[in-house]
Amino acid sequence: MTNTSTPIIEFKNVGLSYDDDEILKNIDLELEAGKFYTLLGPSGSGKTTILNIISGQLKVTHGDILFEGNVINDVPVEKRRMNTVFQDYGLFPNMNVFDNVAFGPSIKGLSKKEIKNKVTEMLSLVKLSQYADREITELSGGQRQRVAIARALANDPDVLLLDEPLSALDYKLRKEMQYELREIQQRLGITFVFVTHDQEEALAMSDWIYVMNDGVIQQNGSPEDIYDEPINHFVADFIGESNILDGIMKADYLVHFTGKDFENVDAGMRPNERVEVVLRPEDLDLTTIDNGKLVVTIDDQSFRGDYYEITAIDDDGNEWQVQATNKSKIGERVGLTFDPEDIHIMRFNESENDFDARLERYEDDVDDAKK
Amino acid sequence: MMPKSKKQRQLFYVVPYSIWLILFVFAPLVLLLFQSLTTSNGDFTLHNYAVYFASGTYLKMTFNSVWYAFLITLITLLISYPTAYLLNQLKQKQFWLLLVILPTWINLLLKTYAFVGLLSKTGTVNNFIGLLGIAPQQLLFSDWSFLLVAAYIEIPFMILPIFNSLAEINPRLEQASHDLGANKWQTLRRVILPLSMPGIKAGIQAVFIPSLSLFMITRLIGGNRVITLGTAIEEHFLVTQNWRLGSTIGVILIVAMVIIMILTRDRVRKSSRKRG
Amino acid sequence: MSKKFRWANIYLWFVFILLYLPIFFLIVYSFNSGSVMQGWSGFSLKHYNELFSDTRILEILVNTFLIALLSSLLASIIGTGGALYIYNLKHTLSKNVFLSLNNILLVSPDVIIGASFLILFTVMGFALGFTSVLLSHIAFSIPIVVLMVLPRLQEMNQSLVAAAKDLGANNWQMLSRVILPVISPGILAGFFMAFTYSLDDFAVTFFVTGNGFTTLSVEVYSRARQGVSLEINALSALMFMVSLLLVLAYYVISTRAVRSKKRGTRLVLPATEGL
Ligand SMILES: Nc1ncnc2c1ncn2[C@@H]1O[C@H](COP(=O)(O)OP(=O)(O)OP(=O)(O)O)[C@@H](O)[C@H]1O
Ligand SMILES: [Mg+2]
Numbered sequence: 001m002t003n004t005s006t007p008i009i010e011f012k013n014v015g016l017s018y019d020d021d022e023i024l025k026n027i028d029l030e031l032e033a034g035k036f037y038t039l040l041g042p043s044g045s046g047k048t049t050i051l052n053i054i055s056g057q058l059k060v061t062h063g064d065i066l067f068e069g070n071v072i073n074d075v076p077v078e079k080r081r082m083n084t085v086f087q088d089y090g091l092f093p094n095m096n097v098f099d100n101v102a103f104g105p106s107i108k109g110l111s112k113k114e115i116k117n118k119v120t121e122m123l124s125l126v127k128l129s130q131y132a133d134r135e136i137t138e139l140s141g142g143q144r145q146r147v148a149i150a151r152a153l154a155n156d157p158d159v160l161l162l163d164e165p166l167s168a169l170d171y172k173l174r175k176e177m178q179y180e181l182r183e184i185q186q187r188l189g190i191t192f193v194f195v196t197h198d199q200e201e202a203l204a205m206s207d208w209i210y211v212m213n214d215g216v217i218q219q220n221g222s223p224e225d226i227y228d229e230p231i232n233h234f235v236a237d238f239i240g241e242s243n244i245l246d247g248i249m250k251a252d253y254l255v256h257f258t259g260k261d262f263e264n265v266d267a268g269m270r271p272n273e274r275v276e277v278v279l280r281p282e283d284l285d286l287t288t289i290d291n292g293k294l295v296v297t298i299d300d301q302s303f304r305g306d307y308y309e310i311t312a313i314d315d316d317g318n319e320w321q322v323q324a325t326n327k328s329k330i331g332e333r334v335g336l337t338f339d340p341e342d343i344h345i346m347r348f349n350e351s352e353n354d355f356d357a358r359l360e361r362y363e364d365d366v367d368d369a370k371k
Numbered sequence: 372m373m374p375k376s377k378k379q380r381q382l383f384y385v386v387p388y389s390i391w392l393i394l395f396v397f398a399p400l401v402l403l404l405f406q407s408l409t410t411s412n413g414d415f416t417l418h419n420y421a422v423y424f425a426s427g428t429y430l431k432m433t434f435n436s437v438w439y440a441f442l443i444t445l446i447t448l449l450i451s452y453p454t455a456y457l458l459n460q461l462k463q464k465q466f467w468l469l470l471v472i473l474p475t476w477i478n479l480l481l482k483t484y485a486f487v488g489l490l491s492k493t494g495t496v497n498n499f500i501g502l503l504g505i506a507p508q509q510l511l512f513s514d515w516s517f518l519l520v521a522a523y524i525e526i527p528f529m530i531l532p533i534f535n536s537l538a539e540i541n542p543r544l545e546q547a548s549h550d551l552g553a554n555k556w557q558t559l560r561r562v563i564l565p566l567s568m569p570g571i572k573a574g575i576q577a578v579f580i581p582s583l584s585l586f587m588i589t590r591l592i593g594g595n596r597v598i599t600l601g602t603a604i605e606e607h608f609l610v611t612q613n614w615r616l617g618s619t620i621g622v623i624l625i626v627a628m629v630i631i632m633i634l635t636r637d638r639v640r641k642s643s644r645k646r647g
Numbered sequence: 648m649s650k651k652f653r654w655a656n657i658y659l660w661f662v663f664i665l666l667y668l669p670i671f672f673l674i675v676y677s678f679n680s681g682s683v684m685q686g687w688s689g690f691s692l693k694h695y696n697e698l699f700s701d702t703r704i705l706e707i708l709v710n711t712f713l714i715a716l717l718s719s720l721l722a723s724i725i726g727t728g729g730a731l732y733i734y735n736l737k738h739t740l741s742k743n744v745f746l747s748l749n750n751i752l753l754v755s756p757d758v759i760i761g762a763s764f765l766i767l768f769t770v771m772g773f774a775l776g777f778t779s780v781l782l783s784h785i786a787f788s789i790p791i792v793v794l795m796v797l798p799r800l801q802e803m804n805q806s807l808v809a810a811a812k813d814l815g816a817n818n819w820q821m822l823s824r825v826i827l828p829v830i831s832p833g834i835l836a837g838f839f840m841a842f843t844y845s846l847d848d849f850a851v852t853f854f855v856t857g858n859g860f861t862t863l864s865v866e867v868y869s870r871a872r873q874g875v876s877l878e879i880n881a882l883s884a885l886m887f888m889v890s891l892l893l894v895l896a897y898y899v900i901s902t903r904a905v906r907s908k909k910r911g912t913r914l915v916l917p918a919t920e921g922l
Binding site for chain 3: 380381383384385387388391392394395396398399400402403406450453454457458460467469470471472473474476477478479480481482483484485486487488489491494495498523526527576580581583584586587590591600601604605608609614617618621624625628632
Binding site for chain 2: 056057076077084092104155
């Protein structure tokens, strides 16, 4: 990404500890204005903590938070031009829908008429125009969630922070809301920072994803980057389904695993370096034994609507997840095939920076080779 | 032995309890009302009420009593709300709350008695202000000392319900309020205060009604004057032995109490359903 | 931020000092070798000696605790029965009626309770003394026991009762093996509350005690009106220690109850009984 404008939010080496418990370790973030960002990670990985640091609810142990280039570590919550949609909504039970949404504008000291206009606008944005007079207790979960979004947006924030806002909704409503949230973000053109532990949700909605685990950012990139080029075992495992095997990079463009050598498209590693090999289930195809690069035995299969999920076992005893369009017979021996570019190589302990550097070097090589 | 059927069992539970209800809840109230409405021959009369409402002294005393109860409630509320609010932000809040409750477990007479020593003309408080060059004051037997001691006694009973209602408020709401741009004060006024209203009302109930009927503190600290409904009732029952008029004042006290209960009852919040 | 917090602490300290000043004042002066709560003449235990050789006050102390113990025991039994009855009622209306009746004595000012009980005992021709005081204390303690036991019953797992019935438990076994163990923390809390209510009561006792019988509160009242004696301070100091122990006991019981149940009973105060 080459962008010269100042990021709207920046974390510089941010850390946070409770007593001796290090919750966040050296976090660096750069968020550009107007984009949809997602913090993705398992429960307890520190997503809410990062959100609370951005909004100002939590103070960092070390490091700087910048807003449009200015350090805002000591700016109190109420002075930051950001608003939050909380994990449990946090709607005021003593106020009805209208008063909840009107809270921010009325604190700002807008006139009665302006407040009313603003609330009306926001409620129609979240499709709740008919519900202004309802008490909070009289709303369904999905409706409460919309009120929380309207309330946060009524303050005209530059950044909207959303903490797993969809996790309490049923599958269908969730899909709908994913779409609507994305639409709202694009319509308003403000920055969204969305927290979720659902990788599908993250891939579907985001411009840019930060994958977290144990208080560390494992990888950041566009959904495609993250899916196609996971940097390590954790990311490969967490995002989508993966077949991860131990292997050895014998030379550039030649990798060895399950006792065989395969042609691939990675380079720039030490000869005979130990690596991990990732193959996505949807990149694998079942074929005849003669056409297969490997021979596997079908162990299990289940129908998933638009494909069959198949578990197969190769002769080394490795388990393979395969997504196939055709039904197979359990116990049958078949061939397994994939293309060289579907083999993704991960080095052990490679940081994001090393990874990027290697990728660049390697791309240069390719360019040079072309010339 | 334990009775067999469910009906018998219910009977077994309820007999002592109903005897209590009839003998110690109904009967005394009926007798009080009866006393206030009869002559010594047992004939019906409104004479006692006529005496009460015709007497400037009684009406003034009633007004005073309500006024003092109001002041006591106000003082305790003003001291207790910030205390409850701040206590609720401490780490070991249950422990500190226990420390607030502890003084209520100490006999009330003993605490009042301490103030007799503290406030007397040669007592500690006068010695202390003497150090500041102020001549000894008559602190005991004044309205101020009465208000001070009554408020002192009542403070824990105000703190506790307010504390409980504050503790029940989801901390997320305070965060949300700040998030939406409200400072500490605006958050307190617009979110915390309305949500802790049930506690405030409970506290007012717990303080106002007993304050109307104080008589011991009035006697010991307030200078033996008949300044509350409670003192008047005690005076009529135990000093002048005019039970009929005493009962009349009792009935009036009960009426005042019922009014307070209705005023501070928790209404279901529906008023805002219809807005323009 | 931190500056603000310091102000908050100062305020809290102020309130706590206010709350405890009179109590410590009493205790400190109980060790004064002089005979009034003024000045300081030196440390002495003579008021404690006086106290322990004052047979009248010791007798009153015994009476006071006897009344407290008996009244809270009997109130616990009757109140638990009442709570079980109300709990078993089918209609919400009758339940609410009983609950309202139950609470009448709780919200009534003590002067009213005292005066109306005085009329009651006089009308019934009942002699004022130990029994009238005991009956009165039982009477004003019953509703608090009911209020402490009822929530326990309501929280009781219905499937537990159904399972016990299913296993063929009869009424008595049901009560002793299933219900009582579950509600016993409530009964215990009610007993403690009743006990402190009784110890603390002044107003009701003052009305219904005759000439022959006195409790501690009434005795302190009459002595304080005549003038201050430091013997009372010594007594206060001892009473404070007893209260402290009771509070600790109650705290341990109630926190244990809280731990066993997520939503346990809160600490409940003796209402402003005895003002
Ligand atoms: N006040 C606190 N004191 C100590 N540890 C805390 C505190 N708050 C959070 N933590 C710890 O910080 C870690 C990160 O918490 P955080 O709430 O950010 O997780 P999360 O990624 O949002 O998880 P979830 O998906 O479950 O919401 C957790 O291990 C949590 O136990
Ligand atoms: Mg979270």
